[in-house]
Amino acid sequence: SEKRKNYCSGKMLSIPIVAVRHRHVEWPSHVPRAVPGPSVKPHNPFSLAAACSACFVARRKKFRSATPLASGNMAGHHDSTAKLRILLIIHGYPPLYNAGSEVYTQTLARSLADNGHDVLVFCREEDTIAPYFRMRDDFDGKVPLKIINLPNFRDRYRVVEVDEAVKAIVEDFNPDVVHCGHLNHLSMSLVDVVTKKNIPFLYTLHDYWLNCPRGQFIQFTGDTDSDLWPVCDGQEDTKCSQRCYVPRIGSGDPSSSEDEKYWTSWIAKRMAFTRATCDKIDLFIAPAQHLKNRFIQEGFAPQSKVVYCDYGFDLERLTGRSRKADEPFTFAYIGTHKESKGVQHLIEAFAGLMQDKSLPATRLKIYGRTLGQSTAALRRLAESLLPPSSPASANLDWCGEYCNERIVEDVFNKVDAIVVPSIWLENSPLVIHEALQAGVLVITADVGGMAEYVHHEVNGLLFKHRSPKALEEQMRRCLLDPAMAKSLANRGYLLSKNGEIPPIADHVDQMVELYRRAIQHRRSSNVRQGKLLPWRITFDTNPDDCNLHCDMCEGFSQYSTVKAERKGLSPRRMPFELVEKVLEEFVDLHLKAPGDSTALEVIPSTMGEPLLYEHFEQMLSLIQQQDRRLKDQGLPGLRLNLTTNGTFPKLGARGWAPKVLPITSDIKISWNGATKGTQESIMHGQTFEDVLENVKVLVSERDALVKAGGHFCRLTLQLTFLEENYHEIPDIIRLAAELGINRVKGHHLWSHWKEMDGRSMKRDADAVSRWNRMIPLAEEIANANSILLEGIHVIPETAAEDLAPGAPCPFLAKEVWVAADGRFNVCCAPNDQGLQLGYFGNLGENNLEEILNGEPYQSLLSTYSTCALCQGCNMRRWPQQQSGDIDESSALSWSSVETV
Numbered sequence: 001s002e003k004r005k006n007y008c009s010g011k012m013l014s015i016p017i018v019a020v021r022h023r024h025v026e027w028p029s030h031v032p033r034a035v036p037g038p039s040v041k042p043h044n045p046f047s048l049a050a051a052c053s054a055c056f057v058a059r060r061k062k063f064r065s066a067t068p069l070a071s072g073n074m075a076g077h078h079d080s081t082a083k084l085r086i087l088l089i090i091h092g093y094p095p096l097y098n099a100g101s102e103v104y105t106q107t108l109a110r111s112l113a114d115n116g117h118d119v120l121v122f123c124r125e126e127d128t129i130a131p132y133f134r135m136r137d138d139f140d141g142k143v144p145l146k147i148i149n150l151p152n153f154r155d156r157y158r159v160v161e162v163d164e165a166v167k168a169i170v171e172d173f174n175p176d177v178v179h180c181g182h183l184n185h186l187s188m189s190l191v192d193v194v195t196k197k198n199i200p201f202l203y204t205l206h207d208y209w210l211n212c213p214r215g216q217f218i219q220f221t222g223d224t225d226s227d228l229w230p231v232c233d234g235q236e237d238t239k240c241s242q243r244c245y246v247p248r249i250g251s252g253d254p255s256s257s258e259d260e261k262y263w264t265s266w267i268a269k270r271m272a273f274t275r276a277t278c279d280k281i282d283l284f285i286a287p288a289q290h291l292k293n294r295f296i297q298e299g300f301a302p303q304s305k306v307v308y309c310d311y312g313f314d315l316e317r318l319t320g321r322s323r324k325a326d327e328p329f330t331f332a333y334i335g336t337h338k339e340s341k342g343v344q345h346l347i348e349a350f351a352g353l354m355q356d357k358s359l360p361a362t363r364l365k366i367y368g369r370t371l372g373q374s375t376a377a378l379r380r381l382a383e384s385l386l387p388p389s390s391p392a393s394a395n396l397d398w399c400g401e402y403c404n405e406r407i408v409e410d411v412f413n414k415v416d417a418i419v420v421p422s423i424w425l426e427n428s429p430l431v432i433h434e435a436l437q438a439g440v441l442v443i444t445a446d447v448g449g450m451a452e453y454v455h456h457e458v459n460g461l462l463f464k465h466r467s468p469k470a471l472e473e474q475m476r477r478c479l480l481d482p483a484m485a486k487s488l489a490n491r492g493y494l495l496s497k498n499g500e501i502p503p504i505a506d507h508v509d510q511m512v513e514l515y516r517r518a519i520q521h522r523r524s525s526n527v528r529q530g531k532l533l534p535w536r537i538t539f540d541t542n543p544d545d546c547n548l549h550c551d552m553c554e555g556f557s558q559y560s561t562v563k564a565e566r567k568g569l570s571p572r573r574m575p576f577e578l579v580e581k582v583l584e585e586f587v588d589l590h591l592k593a594p595g596d597s598t599a600l601e602v603i604p605s606t607m608g609e610p611l612l613y614e615h616f617e618q619m620l621s622l623i624q625q626q627d628r629r630l631k632d633q634g635l636p637g638l639r640l641n642l643t644t645n646g647t648f649p650k651l652g653a654r655g656w657a658p659k660v661l662p663i664t665s666d667i668k669i670s671w672n673g674a675t676k677g678t679q680e681s682i683m684h685g686q687t688f689e690d691v692l693e694n695v696k697v698l699v700s701e702r703d704a705l706v707k708a709g710g711h712f713c714r715l716t717l718q719l720t721f722l723e724e725n726y727h728e729i730p731d732i733i734r735l736a737a738e739l740g741i742n743r744v745k746g747h748h749l750w751s752h753w754k755e756m757d758g759r760s761m762k763r764d765a766d767a768v769s770r771w772n773r774m775i776p777l778a779e780e781i782a783n784a785n786s787i788l789l790e791g792i793h794v795i796p797e798t799a800a801e802d803l804a805p806g807a808p809c810p811f812l813a814k815e816v817w818v819a820a821d822g823r824f825n826v827c828c829a830p831n832d833q834g835l836q837l838g839y840f841g842n843l844g845e846n847n848l849e850e851i852l853n854g855e856p857y858q859s860l861l862s863t864y865s866t867c868a869l870c871q872g873c874n875m876r877r878w879p880q881q882q883s884g885d886i887d888e889s890s891a892l893s894w895s896s897v898e899t900v
Helices: 002-009 057-065 100-114 160-173 190-195 237-249 258-280 289-297 343-354 372-385 391-395 404-410 430-438 448-453 468-480 482-491 504-524 576-592 616-632 652-663 676-682 688-707 726-739 765-784 831-837 848-853 855-866
Strands: 085-089 118-125 135-140 143-149 177-180 201-204 283-286 306-308 329-334 362-367 396-400 417-420 441-445 461-463 536-539 600-604 638-644 664-670 714-721 743-748 788-790 815-818
Touching (some): 085 100, 085 160, 100 118, 100 135, 100 143, 100 430, 100 504, 143 160, 160 190, 177 504, 190 201, 190 258, 190 855, 258 855, 283 289, 283 504, 289 306, 329 343, 329 468, 343 468, 362 391, 391 396, 404 430, 417 430, 417 468, 430 441, 430 448, 441 468, 461 468, 536 576, 576 600, 576 616, 576 848, 600 616, 616 652, 638 652, 652 664, 652 688, 688 726, 714 726, 726 743, 726 765, 848 855
Parallel strands (some): 085 118, 085 177, 118 143, 177 201, 201 283, 283 306, 417 441, 441 461, 536 600, 600 638, 638 664, 664 714
Antiparallel strands (some): 135 143
16 A cells, blocks of 8 residues: 555655664565664554455455564464454343344354354343343354343442353353453453453443443433433533432432432442553444544543444345335334433424424334333323324334344335434444435434434434424425435445445454454563563662752652652651562572573662662672572572762762672663753753763773773663753764763653653654654664664654553563562552552562562553553563664554544
8 A cells, every 4th residue: 555655665754764673573474674774663554554444345455455463573473364262242132132232243243253253242131030140041143142140230330240250251262352342231340350361352332331320421310300311511420429320319318418429439439440441451442433532532541542443234134125106205213212312302303294284294103122111201292292183193103123134124115214313422323324325314413423424415414413393394304305315315324435334244354353453462562471570670769869850850850749749758768678678589589480591680769869878888788698699599690780860979980980880780871962051951950071071980990890800881871852852862872982881772751740741752743753753863873883772763653652552561570669668669650650550569568479479460460551551651662682683573553543
């Protein structure tokens, strides 16, 4: 495709193409190799381009040619033709439940099975005379069903027995992927059951149930008794309690506020649990753009985890419509009789037409399963407006339920137009698609997915939402101009040139591609490969001690609130006894499981200046002591890994050099400019000339030690990439070469405050483009001077949400962090953000081995890859060998997964 061609020519990034050096990488045969040149970090341009297109053959061929799965020695090659084991989860299944999500799931299940995939459906029923949670087996053709009995659990969002049933099914069926259509009436926590087993979990958004406890953003009560089912403008705990829960299931005691307090708290817990659950889901599929946009805007998932893809349909059963001539123009409603469907407005509009004797003859047919008092209320309304004694009453037919597989014969052959009068914001009604395909006019409300798929006077008619009078006017137009109505009906689906809705065959291809992509994403980001034993430990020894005030520092920036928040509290300084305890436990783990060929490492505080830690020299002695323990057992030993701001407080560079160089693997000196002005404007309190001299001293002392036959310590300049300094990176590399530095590394900005947002180089497409244009020169200079670069590579346009799609976490199962108070942390994420990952234990109270083997940490190893914080992490990148060669051939991304 042209997009692929442009990527291969470098046009998409506006930079020259340069080579990527790979070690032991299996390239897909159809991926063109780049011309020789300096090494850069790859980003896979072939990630699901147009994956959910309008589903037609030519576009599908283009899609297939543009979306190879990633391969490589880390992730493993996934056979794109292999049949999958797919578990579909839905809250109901035909014929017991015939609403849109259930019908869609049935169509998908059958088609997946027809394509040779091993499909199992888990769903519910409500058998009021059978035991709770009874499981029974059934079949829909060749699709096996596992049905759990849940007659009285409609308002719960967690049911342990459902979780246990799903766990048993997953362990027995062993699916490659789970695709859920709804969790209402089931259990939200079943997501945790699946994802803890590192199985990808995809979720199709059929309504707003994740955003809204009631699922439709309509309220039970309004401002007045006649304000029925008002539209809700957004979820808010107290409002939900007042408008939807207390009126329905409160005590009714007007003198008590306890009901509102209880339900407000309950809803808050429900919504917090929902957001935590959404974090664990791999991908959301939205069949309407407005549904996708609202889900993202309300913060339930980042844009990178939500794709738009319309439903797929069995077009064969929508062919052959034959409308009898010379019959009155007939309107129809097709669906459930719930109040949210707005059938009452259609009856009112039709009654208005019946009062106008000048209009041509017309009929209204209402299809759908009888729904107790809801249907009875609709019948009473019809009788009040069209009394049985009046001739007009004969023009309204109650047709009952129909079989969706016979919708053409049983419904469309008998009607000229369907009306979708829903009072909630429908997203992508199946019946609208089916009518568009069959050539039946659609009249619907001007909101939500209804207006997304029907455009006024283009392929249907729209009326003002919730206005029976406006609906009546559009119905009147059809009676007065049936030729116009027929012309609009013939236009069909607007998102395809031929007017056809997406065929299920193409939709299945797209779903399977998403499944495979999710599987590959899980595999490539799997941190459970190899030995699960951290080799590096970081002690945040003294985060409140520093002699500089760098702009980007969490604790000492001029924008930081840490100092104010901790006013009156003692500075955070780690007791040395804690360092001794934890480091001994860390070494003990490796003595129990010898065999590593790499020396272990200890990093003193990366928050604050570690050389200001009052026990720093004791820490050096402790490291040497534990180093001897390891070497006595034939292991490589233990090294210090030091990050410093370059001022070398207390002893100066010459004083610290002989103490740290002999026992240190790497010294990283914070560096943020090639010029005095840039460096000092970012690292406030530093003098450029002084730190430059300190580096020269350190290099000289290191070289002298090596010359005398001593230990070699690598020296690194470490950057935070900012708008002010990115263009100086090539000159920083030149400076590093002149000074005798071995490596230049860095990471993109953790923006803690809005004042820093505009300084990130991954914040938007323009910043990314400028960053990427800088990379070739930086690579060229580094290669010419044998400087190792890390973190300085081309990034995707979507880097703000996912810097390295599909890349594994560089820290889980590899490194651990210990906060000054002993709290176990899994990574270097800023403190407030890191807390989102959970509580794992405190090393002042717990043993390191216990924490590493504990359920919270082990669960995170399986579920982190879908977490928004982890996806947005600035430290993730595709693994690199020490030589700088890149060890992975492609990055995975959901970007470009959009219907045209």
